[in-house]
Amino acid sequence: MSTFPSDIEIAQRATLQHIRNIAEKINIPEDDLEYYGKYKAKLPLSLQSESPKGKLILVSAMSPTKYGEGKTTMSIGLTDGLNCIGKKAIGVLREPSLGPVFGLKGGAAGGGYAQVVPMEDINLHFTGDFSAIEKANNLLSAVIDNNLQNPKYSLNLDPKSIAWKRVMDMNDRSLRQIIIGVGTKANGTMREDGFNITPASEVMAILCLSKDIEDLKVRLGTIYVGKTLEGKAIFARDLNVVGAMAVLLKDALKPNLVQTLEGNPAILHGGPFASIAQGTNTVIATKMGLSLGDYVVTEAGFGADLGAEKFFHIKCGQSGLKPDAVVLVATVRAIKHHAGLSAEEFKTENTNAIEKGFCNLEKHIENIQKFGINPVVCINAFPDDTQAEYEVLKALCLKKGVTAIVSTAFVEGGKGSAALAEKVIEEINKGQANYQPLYQKEDALEHKITTIAKEIYGARSVAFSPKSKSQLKMINDLGFNEFSVCMAKTPASFSDNEKLIGRPTDFDITVREFEIASGAGFIVPLLGDVMRMPGLPAIPNAERMDIDTNGKISGLS
Secondary structure, rough: OOOOOOEEEHHHOOOOOOOHHHHOOOOOOOOOOOOOOOOOOEOOOOOOOOOOEEEEEEEEEEEOOOOOOOOHHHHHHHHHHHHHHHOOOEEEEEOOOHHHHHOOOOOOOOOOOOEEEOOOHHOOOOOOHHHHHHHHHHHHHHHHHHHHHHOOOOOOOOHHOOOOOOOEEOOHHHHOEEEEEEOOOOOOEEEEEEEHHHHOOOOHHHHHHHHHHHHHHHHHOEEEEEEOOOOOOOEEEHHHOOHHHHHOOOOOOOOEEEEEEEOOOOOOOOOOOOOOOOOOOHHHHHHHHHHHHEEEEEEEEOOHHHHHHHHHHHHHHEEEEEEEEEEEEEEEEHHHHOOOOOHHHHHHHOOOHHHHHHHHHHHHHHHHHOOOOOOEEEEOOOOOOOOHHHHHHHHHHHHHOOOOEEEEEEEEEEEHHHHHHHHHHHHHHHHOOOOOOOOOOOOOOOHHHHHHHHHHOOOOOOEEEEHHHHHHHHHEEEEEEEEEOOOOOOOOOOOOOOOOOOOOOOOOOEEEEEEEOOOOOOOEEEEEOOOOOOOOOEEEEOHHHHHHOOEEEEEEO
């Protein structure tokens, strides 16, 4: 029996088109392309319209499991499926982070025959955007500490108040809390610091929400650094470093054009995680896609309780974008997981487990409907699934007023998502999507947090630790009370406890502390024990990777 090829084997066997041919399909002049080799190109910001005419399709998912539900694969498959039925569609997605690539989750270029390519380049460094974001973030860190040791130019910063952290695009739990030396060897001091992973950097968030270079600079300048010993708030603009940070980001601000395995255009730009950041690609790339194509397929990270909620409240709230359709990705094995079954039990047909575990998907469906949109459910097919399980799942979805379509894009590419594409177009043509946020910017931060916790998570109440209460008072005193909320919590559960699978009830969530992202326009409540610098698993993916003398990479997924 033949073995299905790995993702990297499929990608390496593919014959790629020159990127100028991909650009031609969406009417981009060759002179507008900034080549990064034959298969990647940067695009100028002038290609985006402030009022684009395309239709926006958001792909989200049920609560994920460690086995992976294939949301990116289904997003790429839907893009190919739309093109397969004659629509001019562009996939607009996030860039992968090296943390998951070398950690547990792997890359983020799709899978099977629904991938964006060149897969190796996309997953490894790509066009250097993450590096630029990391360097801009850490330049500010260096300037902050430099200011502390130069009395002549000092802003009199209180070292204990400094809220800005360094970043690195790698999972390294040892850097979460560090002690650094400040000053000369003869007259130095020590202070506490720490690292976040690059996708959680506020610079990443700012890049993803900026509309142009001027907006980028304003937002960079608004980054909150800390307070003086006299209690005055200090921002990045006070350190005269905004121009230099913008210089480092000048190319990273431009979206990246690549292609799917079927030669359809895909724009990749930005890469914040959804569990600890806002989880969606850049506003610039999304508007550019909507300006160049008739349909844009974009995704929001992890489950809809994280990525989709942040897409609606943060990205849509700040950009004016509104989705015309939402697709929720589900798998039979994830449904079984939320019914309490083990991985070994996934292989056996169990319609009772589908009925029991549906509660998780059901809550996500209800949440999307609360925003004024009726989603389409995409069932990502796996070999152990049975038709009987599909029929039960479809019937349960119909009872919630939504249609579920099976996609075989992983093994069949665009053809495998053609039926899904038809259904999504049908929903868009109904014109019934009426996006509405669940909170308003003038609402108190406590109200915004409680609204998300109760309406989206299903929590009974929200508790605030003594530290978070003190920080919340400071946030309000700084005038940041109209900011959006970017919850940081486990993606494995609606609650802040990853062990509470399915659809938990009668639970409380606890806000441990806050991080401020004033340049991005949101506040980050940290729930439970979630960390903004992940750690590596016992056996990381890095141990399986290699490259031969011909430059061929293996072990990348």
